[in-house]
Each structure stands twice: as structure tokens, then as C-alpha cells.
Amino acid sequence: MECSVARTLDVIGERWSLLIVRDAFYGVRRFDDFRADLGIARNVLADRLGSLVARGVLERRQYEARPPRYEYVLTPKGRELLPVLLTMMRWGDRWEADDDAAPVTLTHTTCEHETTPVVTCAHCAQELSWGELRTDPIRVRIPAR
Template identity: 55%
Template sequence: MKRPSFARWPCSIARTVDLLGDSWTPLVLREAFYGIRRFDEFQLELGIARNTLSDRLRKLVEEGLLQRQRYEDEPPRHEYVLTEKGHEIYGVLAAMSRWGDRWLADEDGPPITMRHDPCGHDTYAEVVCAHCHEPLKSEDVSRRMGPGYPERLKTHPSVLRRFSSS
């Protein structure tokens, strides 16, 4: 059964899930952040089926998170390099890692520690308000329709309920 597409939903979470919402895509991106660039290296590190890896890399290139660059002419071979858009998804993966460290780690603690090289300290992702820099907590955040919310949906009863309760 094919999963539904959320790519056109008026919700950035749904659209991001559409891109990252399978088991392999976040792991392919994780490996790209670890410096993996070549198809065979991704395949070896992840143990992923070649056809699945081809599909995920193709999608990440189409979406502009990776760029395919030729590194050999005979036979033609390519590597996959993070783009600016790809680099910006790091915060999403770091936030997922932080949540997993808190709620899913064994008694021994997190399996991986992040070190912020500029200051030399171990760290973790924290989502903060862009203006006051206080941590974002669900109980402190309300949502409003943004400028990109589809006009045709603004008066739908379920939409009105969702935004009037915030």
C-alpha cells in the first residue's frame, strides 16, 4: 500500500514528514552529515537495499537537500553533497537526537554526544524562541494562520476550531 502524500498540505510539519517520513531518509541524511558521499559508502554503512537507497538519494536530490556531483568519468560515478538546504535540516535531526537521548537511551546514556567545536563544549539541541531565546514549550505557544494558509480552507469548521482554541 502506498502511503499518502502530505507535500501539498498547508502545514510545514506535514510537508517535512512527507520528505523525511520513511525509515531511511533521515538515516541517509545522518550519514551525509558524517561525511559519507558515495553510493557504495551509504549502502555499506546503512545496509540498505540498493533500489531503496537509489530512491532516497534521487528524492533528496530532487528536493534540493543533496547535489549529485560527478567525481569519475569512466565509468561515470557520482557523489552526493549536502546543499545549503540540506545543511539547514541538521537542526531537525539534532532535535530528534535530543528527544531520543532523553526518552529512548539505555541506562548507560546517549549513544552519541555532540560537541560544539567553536566553544569546545558537549551540547544538545534546544529549540528556542527566535526573539527572546527562551525554550519553546508547547504550553507557551499558540498558532495562527500564516500568510501561506490556503484561502479556500480558512472558513472550514475544523480549521476554525483548530485556530480558535489556540
């Protein structure tokens, strides 16, 4: 499909992939730690890790020779998924939070304030809303009728 969203979903748009990436951000590196944290079946995890490595999101590194042991760490490409995770985190907090459980909060250590991630225009720094955006070429998917 000739759409960047679709191509992104092709890489991470599947039940486990993004959760694996989230765990990788949280510092998880090893097979059994992913497994323990996610409760995913071993074969499915092996499959997902392999495909994320093949797509360049994770890198498989041997950190011990005998016995051979591997760890999975984010590549630069994988680290650039952070905005996707942050926006999803925010949406989930806002719309799907448990009433009783306070959500995890984020602190921006450079300004030492609790932060909410907002998506802004790289040029004028204002928050982006759909009404103020135009695609070029224009993509209106309503067929002529």
C-alpha cells in the same frame, strides 16, 4: 496537506531518508558507503537518493569522468535539516537510550563545552514550550461538537 510539518514529512518522513541525511552529515558521500552503513537494499537506496536529489536535499556530483563516479552531498537546503536531526538525537538520547551504552555526546567547538541542543525563541532567546506558544491563525483541531 496545508501544514509545514506534513510538507516536511513528505520530503524526509520515510524510513530511510533522514538516516541518509544523517550519514551525509557524517561525511558519507558514495552509493556503496551509504549502503554499507545503512544495510539498505540497492534499489531502495537508488530510489531514495534520486528522490532526495529531486527534492533538492542532496546534490549528485560527478567526481570522476572515466569511469563515471558520482557522489551525493548535502545542499544548503539539506544542511538546514540539522536542527531536525539534533532535536531527534536529543529526544532519542533522553527517551530511547540503551541503559548500558552511553550516547554520543556533542561538543560545541566554539565554546568548548559539551552541549545539548535546545530550541529557543529567536527574539528573546528563551526555551520554547508549547504552553507559551500561540499559532496564528489559531489551529485547534477539535471540531465543534
